[in-house]
Amino acid sequence: MGMDSDLFCEGLVRRFGTNAAVDHVSLDVPSGTFFSILGPSGCGKTTLLRLLAGFDKPDEGDIHIRGQRMNDVPPNRRPVNMVFQHLALFPTMTVGDNIGYGLKRRKMPLAERRKRIARVLEQVGLPDLEHRNPQELSGGQRQRVALARCLVLEPTLLLLDEPLGALDLKLREQMKVELKHLQKQFGTTFVYITHDQSEAMVMSDQVAVMRDGRFDQVAPPEELYREPATPFVAGFVGDNNRLSGELVSVRDNLADIRLDDGVLVQGRVASDDLQAGHRAELYIRPESLVLSGDALSAGFSSMQAKVRTTLFDGANSRVEAESCGQPVYARLPQDGSAPRLPADSSIRLAWNPALARVFGADSP
Amino acid sequence: MIRSVPRSRLFDSLYLAYLVAFFVYLALPLLVTAVFAFNDAPFPSLPWKGFTLDWYFADGSEGRTGLFHDDGLLTALWVSAKIAFWVTLVSVALGCVNAVLFERVQFRGKEFLYLLMLLPLVIPGVILGVSILVFYSGMANDMSAAWGIELDLFRPGMPLVVMGQVTFIATLSTLVIAARLRKFDPQLEEAALNLGATPLVAWFTVTLPWLLPSIFGAAAMAFLMSFENFNTTVMLTGSDTPLTVALFNRLREGSTPVLNAVALLLMVGSALLALLVMGRSSR
Amino acid sequence: MKSSVSRLSLWLLLTPFLLWIVLLVLLPHLQMLRVSFQVRESWDTIAWGIEQYQNFFTESYYWRTFVRTGVMSLFTTFLTLIIAFPIAWYIARLARGRSKGILFLACLIPFWASELVRTYGWMILLRESGLFSSWLQALGWVDGPVEMLYNDVAVIIGLVYNGLLFMVVPLVTTLDGMDENLVEAGYDLGGGHGTVLREIVVPWAMPGIVSGCIVVFMLTLGSYLTPVLMGGKDSAWFTEQIFTQFITRFNWEQGAALGVLLLVLSSVIVWLGLKISGQSLRKVMG
Numbered sequence: 001m002g003m004d005s006d007l008f009c010e011g012l013v014r015r016f017g018t019n020a021a022v023d024h025v026s027l028d029v030p031s032g033t034f035f036s037i038l039g040p041s042g043c044g045k046t047t048l049l050r051l052l053a054g055f056d057k058p059d060e061g062d063i064h065i066r067g068q069r070m071n072d073v074p075p076n077r078r079p080v081n082m083v084f085q086h087l088a089l090f091p092t093m094t095v096g097d098n099i100g101y102g103l104k105r106r107k108m109p110l111a112e113r114r115k116r117i118a119r120v121l122e123q124v125g126l127p128d129l130e131h132r133n134p135q136e137l138s139g140g141q142r143q144r145v146a147l148a149r150c151l152v153l154e155p156t157l158l159l160l161d162e163p164l165g166a167l168d169l170k171l172r173e174q175m176k177v178e179l180k181h182l183q184k185q186f187g188t189t190f191v192y193i194t195h196d197q198s199e200a201m202v203m204s205d206q207v208a209v210m211r212d213g214r215f216d217q218v219a220p221p222e223e224l225y226r227e228p229a230t231p232f233v234a235g236f237v238g239d240n241n242r243l244s245g246e247l248v249s250v251r252d253n254l255a256d257i258r259l260d261d262g263v264l265v266q267g268r269v270a271s272d273d274l275q276a277g278h279r280a281e282l283y284i285r286p287e288s289l290v291l292s293g294d295a296l297s298a299g300f301s302s303m304q305a306k307v308r309t310t311l312f313d314g315a316n317s318r319v320e321a322e323s324c325g326q327p328v329y330a331r332l333p334q335d336g337s338a339p340r341l342p343a344d345s346s347i348r349l350a351w352n353p354a355l356a357r358v359f360g361a362d363s364p
Numbered sequence: 365m366i367r368s369v370p371r372s373r374l375f376d377s378l379y380l381a382y383l384v385a386f387f388v389y390l391a392l393p394l395l396v397t398a399v400f401a402f403n404d405a406p407f408p409s410l411p412w413k414g415f416t417l418d419w420y421f422a423d424g425s426e427g428r429t430g431l432f433h434d435d436g437l438l439t440a441l442w443v444s445a446k447i448a449f450w451v452t453l454v455s456v457a458l459g460c461v462n463a464v465l466f467e468r469v470q471f472r473g474k475e476f477l478y479l480l481m482l483l484p485l486v487i488p489g490v491i492l493g494v495s496i497l498v499f500y501s502g503m504a505n506d507m508s509a510a511w512g513i514e515l516d517l518f519r520p521g522m523p524l525v526v527m528g529q530v531t532f533i534a535t536l537s538t539l540v541i542a543a544r545l546r547k548f549d550p551q552l553e554e555a556a557l558n559l560g561a562t563p564l565v566a567w568f569t570v571t572l573p574w575l576l577p578s579i580f581g582a583a584a585m586a587f588l589m590s591f592e593n594f595n596t597t598v599m600l601t602g603s604d605t606p607l608t609v610a611l612f613n614r615l616r617e618g619s620t621p622v623l624n625a626v627a628l629l630l631m632v633g634s635a636l637l638a639l640l641v642m643g644r645s646s647r
Numbered sequence: 648m649k650s651s652v653s654r655l656s657l658w659l660l661l662t663p664f665l666l667w668i669v670l671l672v673l674l675p676h677l678q679m680l681r682v683s684f685q686v687r688e689s690w691d692t693i694a695w696g697i698e699q700y701q702n703f704f705t706e707s708y709y710w711r712t713f714v715r716t717g718v719m720s721l722f723t724t725f726l727t728l729i730i731a732f733p734i735a736w737y738i739a740r741l742a743r744g745r746s747k748g749i750l751f752l753a754c755l756i757p758f759w760a761s762e763l764v765r766t767y768g769w770m771i772l773l774r775e776s777g778l779f780s781s782w783l784q785a786l787g788w789v790d791g792p793v794e795m796l797y798n799d800v801a802v803i804i805g806l807v808y809n810g811l812l813f814m815v816v817p818l819v820t821t822l823d824g825m826d827e828n829l830v831e832a833g834y835d836l837g838g839g840h841g842t843v844l845r846e847i848v849v850p851w852a853m854p855g856i857v858s859g860c861i862v863v864f865m866l867t868l869g870s871y872l873t874p875v876l877m878g879g880k881d882s883a884w885f886t887e888q889i890f891t892q893f894i895t896r897f898n899w900e901q902g903a904a905l906g907v908l909l910l911v912l913s914s915v916i917v918w919l920g921l922k923i924s925g926q927s928l929r930k931v932m933g
Binding site for chain 3: 386389391396397400407410411458461469478479481482483487488491497498499509528534593599615619627630
Binding site: 053054055075077081088091092101106149 | 551552555556557558559561562565569570573574576
């Protein structure tokens with residue numbers, strides 16, 4: 001275990017009946033980092049968070065916080081605070097009483113409590129709201145009160161259970177950035193769970209992608225995006241095109257694949273179960289596909305596709321085309337320099353094989 | 365039929381007339397009762413003989429005894445208040461425990477027990493009184509006959525009245541408190557634990573304040589229902605008659621404006637209690 | 648250890664409930680049932696038998712009153728529903744803002760007074776020397792005093808009055824929860840007032856209707872003051888006979904038997920009501 005780990009878990013298992021919601025999960029979160037657990041709903045991330053908070057007990061494995069074993073410590077004694085999905089602000093108390101709740105439990109004198117409440121409200125940008133009721137606040141303000149209620153206790157670890165889910169899109173974008181700043185400002189270790197990959201990518205230092213109770217990959221956001229370790233991660237994090245075909249050969253870390261329409265293309269080897277003659281899948285991101293005329297850069301792979309339609313979305317405009325019966329998306333140049341692409345016209349899509357990832361079709 | 369669907373003018377005016385008639389029907393008996401508490405005549409009927417406060421304050425010297433000098437009624441009022449106090453206390457306590465039992469705990473046979481809990485609502489009040497009389501008073505009789513043990517507690521009287529009223533009022537207070545508890549987000553308790561509260565502290569600082577409006581509501585309701593109850597009470601009452609039974613006995617002897625005076629007092633009391641509770645819960 | 652703690656707390660919560668239900672509801676009713684089958688042969692010897700039930704069926708006075716009470720209670724319940732529904736509809740759907748709350752509270756006002764006071768109010772209005780009689784004479788519509796009390800109509804007026812609140816409240820609650828778009832969709836798809844009411848509104852309000860009807864029926868069937876004080880000499884109510892057996896005749900065995908019969912009647916009718924309307928007790932009461 002790393003000496004500067006705030007949270008260290010090993011082999012955590014939590015079963016419901018025969019189904020393991022958390023299945024041998026290990027994690028190590030260094031002090032002061034923003035750690036996200038990203039996964040689709042039902043992947044076990046909420047169960048994992050409840051194990052960390054102490055609302056549930058693991059069937060196997062250990063939880064250590066700052067080197068202390070936490071398995072038998074009740075939730076109210078753990079140096080861990082949590083921002084709940086629906087915030088769970090106490091409706092019968094004012095904002096100030098909500099924030100002072102934990103301090104009061106620590107028997108902090110009133111004057112000191114008042115000072116801390118005022119200070120933390122200042123820090124989250126809500127000065128002088130002590131006497132309001134939580135029901136009177138806007139969604140973003142309530143979010144901040146929920147954070148302040150935890151941060152005022154200076155926890156070793158702050159757990160956040162998809163707290164942005166209830167906000168509208170615009171506010172969510174804003175809060176993402178703000179959360180990241182607050183985390184840096186307070187220096188508290190955040191463990192954040194979400195199903196929204198953009199939240200995880202923007203805010204985190206490290207992201208764990210979780211599926212069926214296990215971690216597929218734990219990496220910084222950029223690595224997750226550029227070097228997905230499994231087909232699931234490649235498909236779940238960011239947009240991706242998947243082309244399937246038969247593996248012809250592997251050389252110099254590059255794999256040759258024959259697509260179903262007979263075209264031979266190349267991509268980087270991403271898993272070690274590739275065997276010539278077996279099915280394989282190539283993942284290539286829309287922004288890595290270029291619309292090439294006849295001129296092809298050296299070493300690039302390319303394929304023919306038929307335009308279905310173009311999807312204008314500002315900087316994220318794409319063309320939807322079809323190849324081997326499957327849809328393929330390619331990013332259009334941001335400067336609007338793309339030629340007109342009428343439906344059913346034929347285009348050639350090319351890519352640098354170093355940017356494509358090839359997995360065996362049976363990779364996990 | 366609804367605001368957005370056009371209605372004919374005739375329909376609207378008929379509907380309005382019906383509403384007015386309905387509220388006149390509701391208000392008339394009470395209004396009349398209240399007004400005749402102040403008629404300066406020995407019998408509550410027309411003609412109107414002028415305004416008087418005799419039916420409250422007359423001391424019996426001129427042949428009239430006002431409510432505040434009528435020892436029989438005042439004693440009965442006090443008996444009713446004592447009964448209502450105990451019924452409220454027991455019913456609300458029981459209601460809280462039952463609400464937690466049915467809303468927060470999972471156990472086998474819960475559905476069945478819930479139906480049992482509802483049972484007193486579908487038993488006529490007379491029967492509730494009769495069955496308790498037969499069981500407890502019968503038990504006291506048998507004990508006395510067989511062993512000479514006197515169980516005065518179980519003879520008709522105040523304890524038995526309290527028991528009889530609690531039987532159904534506890535169901536009502538359970539329903540009121542459980543309805544509020546159902547709207548409570550259990551995550552709030554987890555949040556309290558997470559912020560360092562023990563389970564007991566979490567209950568008292570988070571859950572109980574949430575339930576408080578419903579507890580006050582249930583208490584007011586229990587008090588009023590106990591105060592006004594006749595059917596169950598009359599079966600179980602002993603020598604210390606509560607107010608409704610005393611009023612009933614008076615009424616059989618013939619009506620006097622003192623009865624109107626008591627009725628008005630009760631109405632005002634209930635109204636004040638209701639306003640108090642509503643004022644609290646809206647805050 | 649954890650499970651034993653939760654077992655302990657379960658029993659702590661369960662004990663008051665069980666004490667209440669067993670000691671105040673189940674045992675007393677079982678004892679009442681038992682006593683109803685006891686035949687007192689002399690002052691200290693008791694035999695088992697169905698004499699009390701035989702009395703009920705052989706003495707026409709008993710069962711006539713029984714049937715009359717049941718039928719009049721059902722009629723009162725029905726009448727209360729018909730009277731309350733438009734009021735509840737107005738409060739739930741047509742009134743807006745403050746007037747909605749005020750009208751709803753106005754419906755509750757009569758229940759700040761006890762049944763006795765309410766009945767007393769009606770007596771002042773309806774009796775021979777009462778207000779209606781005086782007004783009619785003042786208007787010159789009648790020549791002498793008119794007795795409007797002590798008949799079945801007066802009893803029903805009083806009973807409906809007693810039941811209204813318990814009908815209006817559940818109706819308002821269910822109708823309030825109805826999405827107005829449902830009614831609009833009903834009209835939009837070509838329904839008339841009748842079909843919309845029958846096929847959309849009533850089915851939606853069914854839990855409220857059933858719950859209101861059950862409570863009003865129980866109250867009416869078990870009421871004592873209103874029929875006794877407002878009814879005539881020949882309009883006996885079944886509860887009166889139970890009171891008579893217990894309080895004036897001290898014939899507990901006969902009283903218990905009549906009590907059991909009343910309980911059976913009410914249970915059967917409530918059960919039938921639930922079956923016919925397809926509701927469950929839990930849904931309409933809980």
